[in-house]
Amino acid sequence: THIRLVLFDMDSSDEEVEEDETEWKSSFVDPAPLSPSLHKTSGPTPAHKVILHLDLDCFYAQVEMIRNPTLRDVPLGIQQKNIIVTCNYVARQQGLTKLMFVTDAMEKCPQLVLVKGEDLTHYREMSYKVTELLMSYCPLVERLGFDENFMDITELVDRRLAQTPDSNNFSFKGHVYNHLWVGHQTAKRLQALGVVSIQDLQLFPLNELVREFGSPSAQRLKNLAAGVDDSPVTPTGAPQSLSDEDSFKKMSSTKDVLEKIQELLSSLVERMNKDGRQPQTFRLTIRRYSATNKWFSRESRQCPDPQPHRTEDHLCDDAVVQLVPLAMKLFQKMVDSNTTFHLTLINVCFSNLQTRGAAISGKGSITSFFTHSATSPRKTQVCSSSQTLHGFKWKQSSVVAVEDPLLQTADCSTARSDPDETNNAVTHQLPPNVDPEVFKLLPEDIQKELLSPAYVNSLPSTSTSPSAPAVVPDVPHMTKNKSPHSFTSSKNIEDFKEALNKSDLSDRETTERTSWKTGDRPSPWSSDCEFPGNVDPEVFSELPPDVQRELMSEWKQQKPVLKIPSSRKPGRSLTTKDRKAAGKGSQANSLLKYFKPS
DNA sequence: AAGCAATAG
DNA sequence: GGTTCTATTGCTT
Secondary structure: OHHHHHHHOOOOOOOOOOOOOOOOOEEEOOOOOOOOOOOOOOOOOOOOOEEEEEEOOOHHHHHHHHHOHHHOOOOEEEEEOOEEEEEOHHHHHOOOOOOEEHHHHHHHOOOOEEEEOOOOHHHHHHHHHHHHHHHOOOOOEEEEOOOEEEEEOHHHHHHHHHHOOOHHHOOOOOOOOOOOOOOHHHHHHHHHOOOOOHHHHHHOOHHHHHHHHOHHHHHHHHHHHOOOOOOOOOOOOOOOEEEEEEEEEEEOOHHHHHHHHHHHHHHHHHHHHHHOOEEEEEEEEEEEOOOOOOOOOOEEEEEEOOOOOOOOHHHHHHHHHHHHHHHHHHHHHHOOOOOOOOEEEEEEEEEEEEOHHHHHOOOOOHHHHOOOOOOOOOOOOOOOOOOOEOOEOOOOHHHHOOOOHHHHHHHHHHHHHOOOOOOHHHHOOOOOOOOHHHHHHOOHHHHHHHHOHHHHHHOOOOOOOOOOOOOOOOOOOOOOOOOOOOOOOOOOOHHHHHHHOOOHHHHHHHHHOOOOOOOOOOOOOOOOOOOOOOOOHHHHHHOOHHHHHHHHHHHHHHOOOOOOOOOOOOOOOOOHHHHHHOOOOOOOOOOHHHOOOO
């Protein structure tokens, strides 16, 4: 409960993450008490982390209850095909459970109200809203599925403790893992070794475990059995793939397959459009009926996505038209349409999602035209909340990207490859213009001040671009000749370069007289900004819509930044999901309270 | 890079 | 007896 105090006193906004009736679970890597001091003066600081695990209960049901408040008081089930995938607590009181068949459910609870939940759009959107809300407090948020988030709040806690008199007298308790946190297959292998309980695993000789699972996995199993999990919370960022699928009892004609693919692609292409990135890979997956292996075993074929650009809305249908033959080609690689076949599922997927800029600029992205240089300051708070792309706002995401996205990337990768470097937790958040080496030499209180979100948010807003409006105007229709920067049909990136690459000089002046003042924004991180600060909204608004979309997407992606796909850590098998072990069966984390009662 | 298995909610 | 709709990671080729 001390953790709750620490977290929830953070600000006084009524958009509070959670309160009374909710039971929070926190897990500690290190059973040792938290050190109240953030900055070590000498010797090694004991490793400690405070990680929140937030699990939203009956998530789909809650979303539907928000959409339609009359559903709050009735037993509600979310139906996908023949099953109730989740249900609200009223329904659970009548004995309903997850993944129950509709027929059984109706028998148990004749008054059950069903809402179709096969289309995940609303769930997906609400899911990201929750993640964004959490990220407004602290960027280290890792998603697991649509309804769970892990949040590393170590720094928030440490900072709070450092500011709290008498915090020495606080005590903390860790949560002890006590559930099944291995999957089915692994459990079977363990069982074959005679390991069925946590204690079995604790007592089982490591070397025999290594023989079965290999060294890294074995070590990890052992650690988890001891309640030790030092895996970092890795910010999830934007998804790495978008897919759409449908299952059915039987599909056996090529015509039906084609129609289904068309249907799936229509919605997937639309989603891809909103995202703004360009998929480099397209994949088709099927599941065939077979008496033995009924519901597992999917087969897939994938290929490079040849489409150059189809981000314009009116090209959406074209895109589908182009992709359907491609999909059918992949389909024929798996299924001989001369023989009979029996499919029970089709999935289409875009992956290898790239921003347009990434392919063009060696520096990494088109964003480099907006960000002046690694050491330049950025304007803050130039933004409004009215900028909505396709109805899905990622409003707070870029806020937390207090640093140049490129810099952030570098810092994150450093942190990942260097897990023992305790200072990384601190330095990865350094304000721009601050050399980490120099930073370490500064007096403690100065360091603290530099790290406070208030400071970071107050960074050189000192109007380097006086003409920039305080609010982003609504994106106008493209007016060809009116504006000083008019973009015609040519979408060459060079066209944008000049217009966007504005006054470096004035910015550099600001850089040199770096102001160390502390701002007084009441709510750290939670401003309403949507662009990186140094983007001129006027110029932005004149970009072609698809380019705007891509940029938004890119910023969205790069916010606190994210997994670096290529830099895998070797030899980690059972990964961060293991953390999930803790905290099952907590009380309702009700979303409802954030919405006006009916 | 492709295909797939395992795992998760 | 039936087994949804995603998404990620890692192994293998």
